[in-house]
Amino acid sequence: MSTKNVSLEELEPIATSLLTVGESLPYDLYNSKGKFISAKDYIFKNEMEISMVAHAKPMRLKSDSTELNTNSKLQAASSEEQNSGSSSKNYVTYGSGEKLSPTTTEYGFQKSRLTEGRAEGDGAQAGVVHIIGSLVDQFPVLYDAFYEDPLKARELLNDIVKKIFTILNKDVDAAIGVIHISEIQSQAEHCVFAATLAAIYARTIGYPDRFVKLVASAAICMNLGAIKLHHELNSSDTELSEGLLAEIRKHSEASVDLMAKAGIRHPTINNAILHHHERPDGEGYPKGLHSQEIPDEALIIGIVDTYLAMIGPRAYRKKVQPKEALKQVLFEGHKYDNDFYTTFIKAIGVYPAGTFHELSNGEVVVVARRDPAHATKPLVCTITNDSGKSVNEFVIRKLSAGKLAIKAPHSGGRELHLNPKDIWK
Numbered sequence: 001m002s003t004k005n006v007s008l009e010e011l012e013p014i015a016t017s018l019l020t021v022g023e024s025l026p027y028d029l030y031n032s033k034g035k036f037i038s039a040k041d042y043i044f045k046n047e048m049e050i051s052m053v054a055h056a057k058p059m060r061l062k063s064d065s066t067e068l069n070t071n072s073k074l075q076a077a078s079s080e081e082q083n084s085g086s087s088s089k090n091y092v093t094y095g096s097g098e099k100l101s102p103t104t105t106e107y108g109f110q111k112s113r114l115t116e117g118r119a120e121g122d123g124a125q126a127g128v129v130h131i132i133g134s135l136v137d138q139f140p141v142l143y144d145a146f147y148e149d150p151l152k153a154r155e156l157l158n159d160i161v162k163k164i165f166t167i168l169n170k171d172v173d174a175a176i177g178v179i180h181i182s183e184i185q186s187q188a189e190h191c192v193f194a195a196t197l198a199a200i201y202a203r204t205i206g207y208p209d210r211f212v213k214l215v216a217s218a219a220i221c222m223n224l225g226a227i228k229l230h231h232e233l234n235s236s237d238t239e240l241s242e243g244l245l246a247e248i249r250k251h252s253e254a255s256v257d258l259m260a261k262a263g264i265r266h267p268t269i270n271n272a273i274l275h276h277h278e279r280p281d282g283e284g285y286p287k288g289l290h291s292q293e294i295p296d297e298a299l300i301i302g303i304v305d306t307y308l309a310m311i312g313p314r315a316y317r318k319k320v321q322p323k324e325a326l327k328q329v330l331f332e333g334h335k336y337d338n339d340f341y342t343t344f345i346k347a348i349g350v351y352p353a354g355t356f357h358e359l360s361n362g363e364v365v366v367v368a369r370r371d372p373a374h375a376t377k378p379l380v381c382t383i384t385n386d387s388g389k390s391v392n393e394f395v396i397r398k399l400s401a402g403k404l405a406i407k408a409p410h411s412g413g414r415e416l417h418l419n420p421k422d423i424w425k
Contacts, residue, residue, distance in 0.1 A: 180354025225254025356413025
């Protein structure tokens with residue numbers, strides 16, 4: 001390993017999709033200016049580390065490429081990324097507190113596709129799919145209120161949490177399904193999905209509803225202090241400046257300050273927001289807490305936040321399949337002997353609703369529900385039959401009732417543009 005800078009003539013770019021949490025680097029990494037940034041055999045601990053390296057436009061020595069040229073996986077991924085034609089974007093400086101509208105695409109906010117096409121209220125008769133969509137639409141209004149009308153922000157937050165509990169009491173599998181079948185395109189979707197998953201997760205652990213409500217409140221508001229920063233971070237493939245990296249590490253505290261201005265000072269909410277980027281190995285922020293020092297509420301939100309970041313697309317890498325993301329969650333749990341990580345898999349299922357898979361006979365299916373008696377044989381709907389032909393009607397059936405089994409994840413499921421209302425209400 002060398003920590004010296006090298007000339008650009010000695011380097012070649014690598015595909016950032018090769019940067020994987022839990023896997024060791026096969027070579028030293030340098031940034032686009034030839035500066036050493038990460039050593040061979042280093043194991044990335046979390047998504048934030050990967051995002052920081054990815055934004056530096058990582059490169060490796062050409063000699064390392066020669067040694068690894070028999071690895072077809074590395075070659076294919078590098079070729080795909082280099083041929084993608086994606087143009088670099090320039091980072092801009094910005095402040096916070098700018099007014100957002102649910103009808104604009106600014107910062108990734110846009111009218112939810114889940115609520116389009118059918119008028120439906122948010123009361124007892126509304127389905128889970130519609131309620132989640134309405135929450136995504138409501139998020140920009142909440143964001144604006146925290147800066148302009150703190151009293152209204154408190155009322156909106158209470159309403160959002162009430163709707164999340166309606167979802168929990170109606171159909172947990174439907175909520176998990178919507179989250180996995182939807183493309184996470186904005187902070188509105190990310191935070192709404194995180195709050196819903198965190199509430200499901202906390203309930204699975206056995207916490208009382210009063211604690212679950214606090215966790216959901218914190219998850220919705222965890223990134224309020226830096227919404228634009230998060231959108232820029234996730235959508236840009238350019239190098240981050242030192243100043244922006246410093247801002248990233250302040251966003252938890254900024255969010256807590258916003259909550260305080262709205263009169264929300266509950267210690268559980270504050271702890272969850274402030275410490276949701278802490279990691280058991282002490283490499284997180286803002287305090288560098290270690291395993292037993294991290295509050296349960298922060299662990300819950302941190303695990304959910306990381307999982308959603310992995311399965312969502314980023315400008316600097318492809319999304320990770322849920323199966324691989326769950327493997328990483330389990331790996332972290334075993335590494336730190338922490339049951340929280342294992343419980344997360346129990347909360348959403350070995351094969352979560354909304355994930356696509358190929359069966360042993362070649363059918364492509366989407367998981368509709370878990371089967372409590374058979375963890376590895378969920379209830380599914382066929383999307384394409386064993387001949388590859390799309391079906392006209394979605395029928396939910398138990399895998400445990402026949403001899404078929406899940407063979408492998410189907411990575412192209414989202415490209416089938418399945419409407420979640422076809423599976424769940």
